[in-house]
Amino acid sequence: MSTIFGIPAPALYGQILIGLINGSFYAMLSLGLAVIFGLLRVINFAHGAQYMLGAFAAYLLLNWLGIGYWPALILAPLIVGAVAVVIEKTMLSRLYGVDPLYGLLLTFGLALILEGAFRYWFGAAGQPYAPPQQLTGALNLGFMFLPIYRGWVVIASLVVCLGTWLLIEKTRLGAYLRAATENATLVQAFGVNVPLLLTLTYGLGAALAALAGVLAAPIYQVSPLMGSNLIIIVFAVVVVGGMGSILGAIVTGYVLGVLEGLTKVFYPEASSIVIFVIMAIVLLVRPAGLFGREE
């Protein structure tokens, strides 16, 4: 058996794959956070809960209505996005103009409500969710076995990230969004409906989180607490990348996921803290983050 730095090659590739998958979720979630923060100036603490809601929506669609994975991939983000639109309209929109810390506290409270309620109804244990039939099994790549579903998650997340980036950078709607990020008052004066834009942006961010949740459901179990542990890591990812750039959020997500996977191979004890250590180092060297601008 071949080894690399004294580590069996399959173990190394396996951990890199796990790192890539975790990185896919970091990238999708930090992307949504960055889009929301860019326009609304709100750190969406409920992002982890919305990710969990997405996974639960898929699980409940299957168990209550018999709706499978592929429709759920569209329906769950729509449902969670709609919930987010209601939240933005009724609560978040009252907080524009006050200290942004209150947005963080409000979404923190919402996250506690959602997680507490789901734990009350479904218990803390995870529920299994089977991957769709077309994506079961594994591919022999020659140097390792790749479970097809995991390969699909990496590709799907890349497509989602790229699609979101194109939406923001290359479309008219994206141009409005970027303009409103720079100067909302001026954009409103040009006749763009900025409040609607804010609502849609929050809905879009939450829908992205829910989509990540559906993708995650067959890999991790569907549990009420799946989001809260992830969101803190994603915060660290966002601090490392800097909120300034969408592309920065995506790249940082994948890179940190892979680095975490590699740490699991070479020094497993540190794997749960490596991202936080990197965050601290980045802050000491480049406080604005790798892709951020000094404000």
Add this chain to the structure above:
Amino acid sequence: MAVGTQYLTEQPRLRTSSMVLGAIAVAALVAAPFFFYPVMLMSVLCFALFACAFNLLIGYVGLLSFGHAAFFGGAAYVTAHAAKVWGLEPLAAILLGVAGAAVMGAVIGFVAIRRQGIYFSMITLALSQMFAFICLQVPFTHGEDGIQGVPRGHLLGVVDLNQPLAMYYVTLAIFLFGFFAIWRIVNSPFGNILKAIRENERRAVSLGYRVDRYKLGAFVMSAALAGLAGGTKAIVFQFATLTDVQWQMSGEVILMTLLGGIGTLIGPIVGAGLVIALQNYLAASDFPVTVLIGIIFVICVLLFRRGIVGEVLELMRRRSKGAS
């Protein structure tokens, strides 16, 4: 300069009345264990001190730390270990916990104050989560079990703290000491500079203050006082577990302060009392506590951001303005 100082400190007219009120409150606290269950009172006192320490940062420097559980729980671990394994006298064990929290505060604060506002909150949250992961793995914290069966011991080798009343009065003395320390800090020239930073950081810089040093100083003090609360809690309840270092605990102390009133001296105490009472009340029912905490968060943020004490003070201010 004199005008500025006068503007920032409390009005002298309020001083006598608040001293009378303070004396009544202390008398009530001394008499309280004869009317209420001492363990619950001690729990309120520990969390009230924790919330006051947290409020020193959010209320007077404008920094929202989302990681104060690290100092509270970290000090609890150090104190529990010192008292149980090294057999230290309880007060010495608590002081060691305070020192530990202060060192952690210096390290975490040094990294976190590089960013402001919302980033500061995210960084403190991430670093405290890192600390929680470390606590889960290092052997001396005993992982999921925590440190159980911490001896209360004899204060200075004389007073037996296994007596509930003795433990209560020691806890009360520690709480009053911590509260007095915060009051002194807030009303000192140092405290005035902190408030100046909160109001307008750039102007404070332009006046020649090294803002980062003041922020770090306040952060370490706040961490040390949170550690005082955590260490005392470890002696009172005789255990230190992972619950104390996790982000839910940081959220709870934010809620206590927000509910009572950010930036008011007694708000955090009111908030801590209410939240602890509510948790005790709900422990008997099967209604999920986190849901209720979340609901209170949402209501506070949407309807009364000044908190209970803050709203009352505002009402009094308006009334006295209307009268004059």
